Amino acid sequence: MNTGVHQYEDKLLDYAYGELPAHEAAAVDAHVRTCAKCSHALAQIKGVRSVFAPLPMTAAPDAGLESLLAYAEQHARRAKQEKQAPWRRWVFALASAAGLLVIGVVAVRASKEAPQSASDVIAANEKTARKAAEEGAALAPAAATPAPVQAVEQQERQQVWDERQAKRGGPPADEKPAEPALDLNYADARAEKLGNKLDRERQAKEELAAVQKQAPAKPMAAPKSAEPAAVDSLFGDKGAPQGSAGARQSESKRTSAPVGGEASGRFDDFGNAGRGVRLEEMKAKAKDAAKAEVSDKEREKSNVDDQLNDGTAVAQSMSGSANRPGFGVSTGNALGGTVGELEGKKSQVARAEPETATRGPQAVMPPPPPAAQPSSPAPTQQAPSAPMKKSKAGYGVMPRSTSSFDEDAPVAATESIATSGDAEASRARDRQLSVDAQLAQARSSANSGDRRGEVMAALKALQSGASGYSRAEALKRACDGFEALGEYDRAQQFCDALLSEFPGTAAARQVADRRKAQLKPKAPAPARASELDVRDNKKAAEDLPAAAH
Amino acid sequence: MLAFKSGDARAFSTLVSRHRQPVFNFILRYVGHRQRAEDLLQETWLKVVRSSSEWEPKARFTTWVYTIARNLCVDSARKEAFRATDSLDAPTSGEQGAEGPSRGELVADEAQATPDRGAHNARLRPLLERAISSLPAEQREVFLLREYQGIGFKEIAEVTGVNENTVKSRMRYALEGLRKKLGDLGVDGEAMVDASRTVTG
Numbered sequence: 064m065n066t067g068v069h070q071y072e073d074k075l076l077d078y079a080y081g082e083l084p085a086h087e088a089a090a091v092d093a094h095v096r097t098c099a100k101c102s103h104a105l106a107q108i109k110g111v112r113s114v115f116a117p118l119p120m121t122a123a124p125d126a127g128l129e130s131l132l133a134y135a136e137q138h139a140r141r142a143k144q145e146k147q148a149p150w151r152r153w154v155f156a157l158a159s160a161a162g163l164l165v166i167g168v169v170a171v172r173a174s175k176e177a178p179q180s181a182s183d184v185i186a187a188n189e190k191t192a193r194k195a196a197e198e199g200a201a202l203a204p205a206a207a208t209p210a211p212v213q214a215v216e217q218q219e220r221q222q223v224w225d226e227r228q229a230k231r232g233g234p235p236a237d238e239k240p241a242e243p244a245l246d247l248n249y250a251d252a253r254a255e256k257l258g259n260k261l262d263r264e265r266q267a268k269e270e271l272a273a274v275q276k277q278a279p280a281k282p283m284a285a286p287k288s289a290e291p292a293a294v295d296s297l298f299g300d301k302g303a304p305q306g307s308a309g310a311r312q313s314e315s316k317r318t319s320a321p322v323g324g325e326a327s328g329r330f331d332d333f334g335n336a337g338r339g340v341r342l343e344e345m346k347a348k349a350k351d352a353a354k355a356e357v358s359d360k361e362r363e364k365s366n367v368d369d370q371l372n373d374g375t376a377v378a379q380s381m382s383g384s385a386n387r388p389g390f391g392v393s394t395g396n397a398l399g400g401t402v403g404e405l406e407g408k409k410s411q412v413a414r415a416e417p418e419t420a421t422r423g424p425q426a427v428m429p430p431p432p433p434a435a436q437p438s439s440p441a442p443t444q445q446a447p448s449a450p451m452k453k454s455k456a457g458y459g460v461m462p463r464s465t466s467s468f469d470e471d472a473p474v475a476a477t478e479s480i481a482t483s484g485d486a487e488a489s490r491a492r493d494r495q496l497s498v499d500a501q502l503a504q505a506r507s508s509a510n511s512g513d514r515r516g517e518v519m520a521a522l523k524a525l526q527s528g529a530s531g532y533s534r535a536e537a538l539k540r541a542c543d544g545f546e547a548l549g550e551y552d553r554a555q556q557f558c559d560a561l562l563s564e565f566p567g568t569a570a571a572r573q574v575a576d577r578r579k580a581q582l583k584p585k586a587p588a589p590a591r592a593s594e595l596d597v598r599d600n601k602k603a604a605e606d607l608p609a610a611a612h
Numbered sequence: 613m614l615a616f617k618s619g620d621a622r623a624f625s626t627l628v629s630r631h632r633q634p635v636f637n638f639i640l641r642y643v644g645h646r647q648r649a650e651d652l653l654q655e656t657w658l659k660v661v662r663s664s665s666e667w668e669p670k671a672r673f674t675t676w677v678y679t680i681a682r683n684l685c686v687d688s689a690r691k692e693a694f695r696a697t698d699s700l701d702a703p704t705s706g707e708q709g710a711e712g713p714s715r716g717e718l719v720a721d722e723a724q725a726t727p728d729r730g731a732h733n734a735r736l737r738p739l740l741e742r743a744i745s746s747l748p749a750e751q752r753e754v755f756l757l758r759e760y761q762g763i764g765f766k767e768i769a770e771v772t773g774v775n776e777n778t779v780k781s782r783m784r785y786a787l788e789g790l791r792k793k794l795g796d797l798g799v800d801g802e803a804m805v806d807a808s809r810t811v812t813g
């Protein structure tokens with residue numbers, strides 16, 4: 064009995080909530096009618112339900128409903144799009160992958176082709192440049208270094224352009240071709256012409272032969288301009304500013320001509336590329352002038368000694384050439400020529416007596432080399448702190464300035480310079496490199512706070528024949544460095560040279576301002592006030608008589 | 613719900629209009645705090661939208677949405693427990709089961725009472741709210757889901773994550789507890805008996 068009651072007792076809840084199947088519900092109902100416990104239990108369940116069932120519902124707030132619906136709408140729209148075209152994502156992904164693949168293939172192909180074409184072009188250019196260099200001096204003797212090379216390149220570009228146009232049936236051949244560096248099509252066309260290298264070489268040879276046929280006519284005019292042409296080659300074009308630049312240009316001319324190979328038999332001519340015929344003439348002149356050179360050298364040496372030890376020559380020549388605001392080496396032909404001449408003279412002297420050209424700065428460096436001393440006038444060999452030989456401009460021991468600057472001397476020296484222009488250019492280049500290296504060392508020392516090292520390097524730069532901006536920098540560093548080290552006497556000469564040689568520069572202004580500041584009384588405010596008082600008193604004194612009257 | 617999954621936004625509006633109020637009442641009676649209930653309601657429906665792609669027709673929508681709501685309520689209750697705020701289950705006196713209206717009664721919206729219940733409801737409602745709030749959470753949720761949302765014991769088992777027998781056991785305990793609570797609250801048996809006579813089951 065109890066078992067039956069408990070059996071149905073578990074089902075009372077389901078029965079109360081109507082979750083029993085019909086047949087089970089009927090059975091429970093029949094049991095409940097006969098069982099007081101189950102009936103009581105069922106009554107309690109129903110009683111609680113009946114009390115709580117009527118509990119009213121609370122209305123949901125409207126806040127947030129609109130945003131919820133909007134969000135749902137957006138979500139539904141997105142779902143709809145994805146459902147309508149699910150393949151779009153795949154298509155987009157595939158398209159992106161395909162695009163990347165194509166770009167990668169093109170990039171790889173371009174990178175493989177470009178170096179080949181570039182190297183072939185360079186090799187072809189060198190060969191044709193070599194041959195074009197043999198055409199003779201008639202072709203722009205003082206032309207810029209890459210002129211033959213440029214002409215060959217232009218010819219090649221023109222050929223390629225013509226062929227491309229012929230293929231396309233496009234514009235006429237005389238239309239200017241595109242620059243190869245930026246035209247991929249041109250690069251492709253050039254690549255196509257690799258197989259026609261032999262044709263180009265043959266054409267170049269024919270051209271060379273044609274030029275050589277014309278060559279004999281040119282040398283007739285060459286002798287008249289040999290000397291100035293040589294000078295120009297050393298100092299650059301007539302518009303070129305500086306001798307050192309001209310030397311560099313001539314040097315680069317030489318470097319454009321390769322050494323060795325089939326040109327080995329004409330090494331000397333290659334060494335003077337672009338001036339083959341003129342070179343012969345210059346050599347002949349050199350022989351004639353060699354005899355007179357010895358005496359000229361002696362005279363020149365003494366002049367250069369003065370120049371190295373006195374700071375007026377360059378200043379005079381520079382100030383006399385033009386009113387220049389800068390460092391004075393980049394304006395005017397005469398200025399550049401003068402600087403170049405000084406460079407040449409220095410190298411001449413250096414050849415004769417290697418120590419001579421670097422005497423000036425060494426005069427302030429303990430100990431001066433003995434070789435420099437005998438050939439220089441006594442005043443220039445004085446100790447750094449002693450009053451130096453005053454030039455016309457009143458400077459101390461400074462290289463490349465002289466009180467007895469002989470303007471005629473450079474003319475005589477020019478002839479000998481012309482004959483050794485190439486070697487001079489090489490030396491000038493080496494000199495400049497040395498100067499640059501020394502200045503770099505000076506900067507490094509300055510950055511590390513090594514004043515002594517900075518001064519040493521600056522002086523070495525001056526010894527090496529620094530010119531132009533390099534010289535100004537070296538002078539400035541020497542001036543500042545010595546002052547920082549407390550060696551004001553030594554600093555003075557360099558500061559004076561800077562002020563005289565580069566008066567309009569910022570460096571010179573700094574030095575001038577510093578000197579002014581040093582000259583000004585350093586008394587504190589009261590001292591300044593005392594100056595004002597003096598002025599006021601003076602003014603008052605002046606006014607008193609007037610007031611008295 | 614299937615229509616909404618397919619991109620029909622109006623289907624969602626229908627779902628909202630149909631189920632938003634019952635879900636709100638469930639949440640409100642579960643947490644016993646109106647502001648929290650409103651927040652949880654919004655959060656529930658947002659989750660419904662976001663999870664709509666995961667819904668599958670094998671389960672009823674009501675089961676699914678109440679599962680979401682219930683889980684959010686449980687999480688909220690845990691957070692509130694950490695905040696150490698007074699539970700709505702506890703009467704204002706601070707002791708569970710002591711005299712005094714519960715917070716649920718205090719926040720109950722008396723104005724929402726249906727007019728046809730008159731004074732009877734006006735007197736009973738806070739007591740009933742309080743009695744429900746006094747139930748343990750697991751009994752409360754079962755009672756609310758069965759009694760007011762009409763969800764069967766089997767579905768309640770899915771919503772709560774327990775087996776059906778456990779749900780039924782919790783329901784029995786809930787009913788027993790409510791009966792005792794009503795007796796403690798002074799709801800006389802006569803009223804219950806009278807009320808039981810009107811219960812249709």
